[in-house]
Amino acid sequence: DIQMTQSPSTLSASVGGRVTITCRASQSFTRWLAWYQQKPGKAPKLLIYQASELESGVPSRFSGSGSGTEFTLTISSLQPDDFATYYCLQYNSDSWTFGQGTKVEIK
Amino acid sequence: QVQLVQSGAEVKKPGASVKVSCKASGYTFTDYYIHWVRQAPGQGLEWMGRVHPNTGGTRSAQKFQGRLTMTWDTSISTVYMEVSRLTSDDTAVYFCARGKWQQLVLAYWGQGTLLTVSS
Numbered sequence: 455d456i457q458m459t460q461s462p463s464t465l466s467a468s469v470g471g472r473v474t475i476t477c478r479a480s481q482s483f484t485r486w487l488a489w490y491q492q493k494p495g496k497a498p499k500l501l502i503y504q505a506s507e508l509e510s511g512v513p514s515r516f517s518g519s520g521s522g523t524e525f526t527l528t529i530s531s532l533q534p535d536d537f538a539t540y541y542c543l544q545y546n547s548d549s550w551t552f553g554q555g556t557k558v559e560i561k
Numbered sequence: 562q563v564q565l566v567q568s569g570a571e572v573k574k575p576g577a578s579v580k581v582s583c584k585a586s587g588y589t590f591t592d593y594y595i596h597w598v599r600q601a602p603g604q605g606l607e608w609m610g611r612v613h614p615n616t617g618g619t620r621s622a623q624k625f626q627g628r629l630t631m632t633w634d635t636s637i638s639t640v641y642m643e644v645s646r647l648t649s650d651d652t653a654v655y656f657c658a659r660g661k662w663q664q665l666v667l668a669y670w671g672q673g674t675l676l677t678v679s680s
Contacts, residue, residue: 488666497670545665555605
């Protein structure tokens with residue numbers, strides 16, 4: 455199975471700041487990676503798929519990049535609604551795996 | 562609109578089994594895989610497996626193989642997930658989810674079902 459190592463596990467940032475979250479894969483693959491946002495008590499919300507495709511309705515301050523073994527989610531200007539936990543998901547292999555999650559807190 | 566509605570919270574004893582349902586609406590039930598994802602209290606998301614209600618194809622994560630059974634009833638557009646030999650480590654919220662149109666990635670989610678395993 456492909457293991458996904460997500461970092462950092464927690465980060466503190468200010469409103470308006472730039473945030474970068476990374477997922478590293480144990481095996482190389484091209485683009486079957488997604489990013490989700492989750493708030494307490496809610497189901498995850500899809501932000502990015504195929505590594506860099508923005509889901510419909512998601513603000514353009516969210517972007518994704520990467521291929522191979524390193525993938526990145528960037529929030530260009532953090533907004534109050536963005537404080538949440540973020541997960542990557544690889545769906546390249548037959549057995550899918552999530553990263554461990556990154557909690558974005560208010561600085 | 563696509564909706565996935567799950568059954569209610571469950572409390573089970575260690576060693577028992579639990580069966581959670583996920584009723585789909587708003588699309589052709591047999592066209593998409595249904596996946597199961599769980600989240601233990603304060604922990605991250607864990608992909609468990611998937612089932613296709615048309616082909617019958619299933620795949621489970623290695624740690625659940627032999628303990629996870631996914632079935633479906635096309636007549637009522639419902640998928641079921643059964644986990645056997647429960648332990649306290651199975652205490653979690655269980656989500657069903659479906660892929661996006663023409664994409665594999667999970668875009669539609671049920672509301673979650675809390676399973677508590679306690680003696």
